[in-house]
Amino acid sequence: MEAVQFHPYLTVAGLLFGLWGLKNISVKKPNPNRLPRPPGPKGLPILGAMLEMPSLGDKPWLAYDKLFKKYGDMIYFEVLGQPFLVLGSLKRINDILDKRSLNYSDRMGWVYDIPNMPYGTRWRRHRRAFHEHFHANAVHKYLPIQVKETQALLRRLLTTPQNFMHHIRHTFASTIMRVSYGLPVLEFDDPYIALAEETVRGAAEAGIPGTFLVDLLPLLKYVPSWFPGAGFKRMAAHYAAVNAEVVDRPFNIIQRKMAEGTAIPCVLTSLLEEFPGNEELGREEKELISRNTAAVAYVAGADTTVSTTQSFFLAMAMYPEVLRKAQAEIDAVVGINRLPNFNDRPYLPYVNGVIKEMMRWQLVLPLGKSCSSCMAGVAHMATEDDEYDGYFIPKGTVVIGAAWSILHDPDVFEAPEEFRPERYLKDGQIDPSVRDPVVAAFGFGRRMCPGRYMSDNSLYSIVSSVLAVYNINAPVDESGKPKQLEANYTSGLLSYPLPFNCTIEPRSKAAELLIRGLSD
Numbered sequence: 190m191e192a193v194q195f196h197p198y199l200t201v202a203g204l205l206f207g208l209w210g211l212k213n214i215s216v217k218k219p220n221p222n223r224l225p226r227p228p229g230p231k232g233l234p235i236l237g238a239m240l241e242m243p244s245l246g247d248k249p250w251l252a253y254d255k256l257f258k259k260y261g262d263m264i265y266f267e268v269l270g271q272p273f274l275v276l277g278s279l280k281r282i283n284d285i286l287d288k289r290s291l292n293y294s295d296r297m298g299w300v301y302d303i304p305n306m307p308y309g310t311r312w313r314r315h316r317r318a319f320h321e322h323f324h325a326n327a328v329h330k331y332l333p334i335q336v337k338e339t340q341a342l343l344r345r346l347l348t349t350p351q352n353f354m355h356h357i358r359h360t361f362a363s364t365i366m367r368v369s370y371g372l373p374v375l376e377f378d379d380p381y382i383a384l385a386e387e388t389v390r391g392a393a394e395a396g397i398p399g400t401f402l403v404d405l406l407p408l409l410k411y412v413p414s415w416f417p418g419a420g421f422k423r424m425a426a427h428y429a430a431v432n433a434e435v436v437d438r439p440f441n442i443i444q445r446k447m448a449e450g451t452a453i454p455c456v457l458t459s460l461l462e463e464f465p466g467n468e469e470l471g472r473e474e475k476e477l478i479s480r481n482t483a484a485v486a487y488v489a490g491a492d493t494t495v496s497t498t499q500s501f502f503l504a505m506a507m508y509p510e511v512l513r514k515a516q517a518e519i520d521a522v523v524g525i526n527r528l529p530n531f532n533d534r535p536y537l538p539y540v541n542g543v544i545k546e547m548m549r550w551q552l553v554l555p556l557g558k559s560c561s562s563c564m565a566g567v568a569h570m571a572t573e574d575d576e577y578d579g580y581f582i583p584k585g586t587v588v589i590g591a592a593w594s595i596l597h598d599p600d601v602f603e604a605p606e607e608f609r610p611e612r613y614l615k616d617g618q619i620d621p622s623v624r625d626p627v628v629a630a631f632g633f634g635r636r637m638c639p640g641r642y643m644s645d646n647s648l649y650s651i652v653s654s655v656l657a658v659y660n661i662n663a664p665v666d667e668s669g670k671p672k673q674l675e676a677n678y679t680s681g682l683l684s685y686p687l688p689f690n691c692t693i694e695p696r697s698k699a700a701e702l703l704i705r706g707l708s709d
């Protein structure tokens with residue numbers, strides 16, 4: 190008898206069907222009050238809404254925003270039995286992720302990554318260690334480092350302004366490296382920066398739930414790496430090795446320097462010398478938490494606020510009237526003989542409006558947050574069944590806060606696609622009645638980014654100083670007319686402006702002399 194040959198893709202399809210059955214058919218899903226699920230696309234049998242679910246390449250935040258207009262401010266769908274709930278209003282996010290945060294604070298992620306760590310005692314210990322060094326009353330001790338690195342950025346922009354994208358990235362990497370580890374970074378080809386970028390690249394590729402089938406069918410993690418569709422296993426192995434080096438390399442250096450008595454005081458040395466809290470933790474556990482805390486501060490701090498600052502340069506080149514208004518305010522308050530400092534900030538409301546609009550206009554994580562200290566925008570997960578507003582939300586539901594929709598709601602922000610710092614001002618001062626982007630830009634609930642205060646200080650330092658001494662303009666064409674720039678951004682978990690050109694020149698001879706006079 191001739192042997193029956195099966196097409197490999199049919200074999201894969203059969204396996205997926207079997208896995209789906211194991212996951213769903215035999216599992217009883219209690220819903221005692223027989224409540225409906227929230228509204229959303231129903232999809233097909235077995236597949237669910239797989240064919241309707243936006244992909245990373247399609248800028249999913251825009252696709253979800255369209256679905257909100259159809260279904261309302263909650264969208265529920267299932268893919269291969271995995272439930273998803275996307276929240277599109279501040280009310281829904283406050284009700285579910287803030288008021289019910291105990292049930293919606295779970296996540297799955299990197300071993301050392303605090304934001305993605307499953308909720309529990311281990312997460313709380315890491316969170317406490319991080320908070321000890323980055324809460325609102327602690328970050329002032331990093332201001333001298335931030336000012337020094339801002340001044341270094343100004344000098345680099347004077348010599349090689351065309352490399353501004355690299356200079357921005359280097360500034361944040363150097364700042365957080367000194368804060369976390371007390372170590373300098375190289376001007377070019379720094380191994381720490383390369384490792385951090387590689388780690389964040391991995392997070393960006395896999396950070397949005399549903400990117401890989403294993404997100405929907407966890408049983409796939411047991412198939413061999415050579416199996417069709419198991420590329421996620423090879424990618425995971427690669428990034429596991431990268432993440433281990435990110436954590437271990439600087440940690441080992443600082444341990445050696447501490448033993449030699451040459452370590453510079455930093456977050457890691459402080460944690461190793463005096464661990465916060467009074468738990469009876471062993472030495473290994475304290476070292477593990479200290480190592481992880483410093484690593485996650487460095488990895489995210491070296492990358493995510495980069496996008497926001499790059500967006501600032503783009504916005505200034507696209508909206509020259511905003512640049513002029515901010516510069517006029519700085520000149521009136523600070524003068525032209527020095528750079529703005531943190532004491533000037535209360536008297537620079539328009540500059541503060543620029544910073545708020547930077548966080549709102551183009552989010553680093555449109556499905557989460559934008560800051561320099563963690564990946565707080567990654568999805569939450571329901572740890573138990575829940576009932577909310579007449580709907581049933583099953584255990585295991587992945588819950589996503591659509592930050593982009595919240596900060597681009599035309600009922601709240603007129604012409605949300607435009608960069609308008611004036612929207613935050615009334616009678617020349619910050620208007621507290623206007624929605625502050627912080628409500629969505631830094632995450633939600635117990636997972637709100639604990640590094641938001643340091644991020645805010647970094648943005649103010651760079652924005653105010655750059656505006657004080659530089660003009661940023663769109664490039665000109667052959668006839669000398671400014672070219673029309675567009676706000677084009679990448680898709681994925683992290684969103685960055687696509688490469689663009691702009692001219693960066695000192696505002697005056699006095700500004701140039703001020704820059705050249707800055708100390709190294």
